[in-house]
Each structure stands twice: as structure tokens, then as C-alpha cells.
Amino acid sequence: MTSRDLRVRRSELATPASSEKMLAKAPTTGADLVFMDLEDACAPSAKIQGRANIVKALNEYDWGDTVRAVRVNGLDTVWCHDDVIEVVSAAGHNLDVIIVPKARTARDVWWFDTLLGQLEAKLRLPHRIGLEVLIEEAEGLGNAYEIAKASPRLEAIILGAGDLSASLRARVDTNFQPVRGYPGDFWHHARATVVAAARAAGIDAIDYPFPNYRDEEAYRRDCDTASMLGFDGKWCIHPSQVPLANTAFSPTPEEIEWATGTRDAYRAAESAGTGAIAVDGMLVDAAHMRHVDTILSRARRKDRDAHGHQ
Missing domain, CATH: 3.20.20.60 (Phosphoenolpyruvate-binding domains)
Known part of the structure; x- marks a missing residue:
């Protein structure tokens, strides 16, 4: 890295x-x-x-x-x-x-x-x-x-x-x-x-x-x-x-909560052979997971910075 x-x-x-x-x-x-x-x-x-x-x-x-x-x-x-x-x-x-x-x-x-x-x-x-x-x-x-x-x-x-x-x-x-x-x-x-x-x-x-x-x-x-x-x-x-x-330029707590929940739900469905799921009445597929990754990546960078791991 x-x-x-x-x-x-x-x-x-x-x-x-x-x-x-x-x-x-x-x-x-x-x-x-x-x-x-x-x-x-x-x-x-x-x-x-x-x-x-x-x-x-x-x-x-x-x-x-x-x-x-x-x-x-x-x-x-x-x-x-x-x-x-x-x-x-x-x-x-x-x-x-x-x-x-x-x-x-x-x-x-x-x-x-x-x-x-x-x-x-x-x-x-x-x-x-x-x-x-x-x-x-x-x-x-x-x-x-x-x-x-x-x-x-x-x-x-x-x-x-x-x-x-x-x-x-x-x-x-x-x-x-x-x-x-x-x-x-x-x-x-x-x-x-x-x-x-x-x-x-x-x-x-x-x-x-x-x-x-x-x-x-x-x-x-x-x-x-x-x-x-x-x-x-x-x-x-x-x-x-x-x-x-x-x-x-920091993800909000709501964004992080949504991204974390969506990631966990998608991974569980993916392991069962499903490539798209419904989250809160909305279709979520692989494209949405790229947005999830962006939010969580920014949250991790912010957390590393807060703990002095620059």
C-alpha cells in the first residue's frame, strides 16, 4: 500500500x-x-x-x-x-x-x-x-x-x-x-x-x-x-x-450504516448463488457494490488518519 x-x-x-x-x-x-x-x-x-x-x-x-x-x-x-x-x-x-x-x-x-x-x-x-x-x-x-x-x-x-x-x-x-x-x-x-x-x-x-x-x-x-x-x-x-x-468529504454515519448493511447482505446472498438482492425495496447488484466499496474505503482512510496511520 x-x-x-x-x-x-x-x-x-x-x-x-x-x-x-x-x-x-x-x-x-x-x-x-x-x-x-x-x-x-x-x-x-x-x-x-x-x-x-x-x-x-x-x-x-x-x-x-x-x-x-x-x-x-x-x-x-x-x-x-x-x-x-x-x-x-x-x-x-x-x-x-x-x-x-x-x-x-x-x-x-x-x-x-x-x-x-x-x-x-x-x-x-x-x-x-x-x-x-x-x-x-x-x-x-x-x-x-x-x-x-x-x-x-x-x-x-x-x-x-x-x-x-x-x-x-x-x-x-x-x-x-x-x-x-x-x-x-x-x-x-x-x-x-x-x-x-x-x-x-x-x-x-x-x-x-x-x-x-x-x-x-x-x-x-x-x-x-x-x-x-x-x-x-x-x-x-x-x-x-x-x-x-x-x-x-467524509461519509456520513447513515452512509456507512447503509454501506455496511448492504455489503453484508450482498455477500450472504452471493454465497448462496444470488447476484442481485433487494435492500429497503431497492434492487442492489454488482454496480451498487462499487458504491459500497467507495464509501467504506473513504471511511477506512478517515479512520486510519484519526489513529495516526498515515
Whole structure:
């Protein structure tokens, strides 16, 4: 069983690398994953100091079971190469994941995979550092399937609505929602594409950030929409969003009860030679059992996380 199978990503909390205060608070927020951000949340003048802040946070803070991640700058910037080398060289033994922004092709992922492989061998790191990739460019959305399968160290792909809306020249507000009435979920196509690409590759799918952190009810609805589509978690831009995401992307007690009862009933019928049964007046067959497996798998991952078996 690999780290990608064990990590829980209901909530991924963004934390500016330039803020030592926020970095110190991040491990206590209850987020499944915290990523220290050297890209958009870090001004150009603060990026080099941000690397030092990240190294200190990784090496000195008690992260418990929180997945420790860093979002580096993109391949088209002057900072990317040193972001990876300096952070991994100084704190790679305490780093779980690097998040790659603005991936456009599978080759972008290959670059990070190759560099990390070289560093892991040189530094003799005891574990493989995972990758998560942001789909936030029109070209990246078009290549989502190839990107999702580009590396065995890739653990998740993330939908980045902010840059993607700019890349598409979409007319959206600062919360990445259409400025005028739109029939349905504005992001449905992009969401469905990212989820399908993630499932085809056997990795996780993470939904986009929701900047309006004061509107908890709207964030909760957005989490529910993403969860219904199959996403494993959602970006959090503020600690107040963490418990909302953790709840939305966890199976409910009712779902677990239904899945457990249905599994037991189906297995009993199957052992007697029956391939379909009735549960609460509804037909249940092999297709339904795949849904049962999904619910129980998520419940097991959550339970492992709660007991520190990451």
C-alpha cells in the first residue's frame, strides 16, 4: 500500500510562506494537508525568505498527522528550480508532497519527477516525496488525462479556478463565479474533467479554492457539489473552512450504516448463488457494490488518519 492510498485530503489549507505567524498556526488547524505557498501567496520580494521560513516550519514544528506540502513557483519562473532544491536539501526528510502549479503538459510533471528523484538519491532520503498538480491553464485542462498519468509519484490533481478562469478569459467575480446569471454549475465541465482524469489515473481529485471565507454556508454548498461529483477534498484558504471541508468529504454515519448493511447482505446472498438482492425495496447488484466499496474505503482512510496511520 502506497502513501497515495493512505493520505487523506478532505481539506488542503493554503498558508503563505512569507508569514511565520500563519505557518506556526497551520499544524493546529485540523487540516488533513497544509501546503506552504511560495507561489501566488508570496510576493516576489519575499520568496527567498519564504523558503527559509518553510525549512524552519518543516524541521521545527510538530505536524502530527498533517500531510506537509509546499507549493513551489511554476516552471516558467526564475524561482522554481531553487524552490525545489533548497527546500528539499534542507528539509526533504520532513516533506511529504510538492505541489506543482500551472501544469500544461505531462512533460511539466516529468521535470519535477526527475529532479526529485535525483535529490532523493543524492540526499539518501528515507521516503519518496509525492506530487500534486494544479490544473489551472486551458492547455492543462485539455491535457488533464495525460498529466494525471505522468508520474508514479503523482498523488492528486487540483482544479485551480482562479488562473483557469483567467486563462479561459471567463467573466467571473473575485470568488471565481460568473458575474451574471449562469444556468447551472459554471465549473461543471472543468470539475468533471478533473475528476475523470484523477479516477483514470487512480489518484485523488481536489476542488478549487473559495476566496469568500466569511460565507460559510456558500462554501459548504460548494463542498457538497464537489463531493457529489466525486472529489476527495477541497482547497481551504482560511482555517475556518477546514472543519466544513472535513465534514463534507467524509461519509456520513447513515452512509456507512447503509454501506455496511448492504455489503453484508450482498455477500450472504452471493454465497448462496444470488447476484442481485433487494435492500429497503431497492434492487442492489454488482454496480451498487462499487458504491459500497467507495464509501467504506473513504471511511477506512478517515479512520486510519484519526489513529495516526498515515
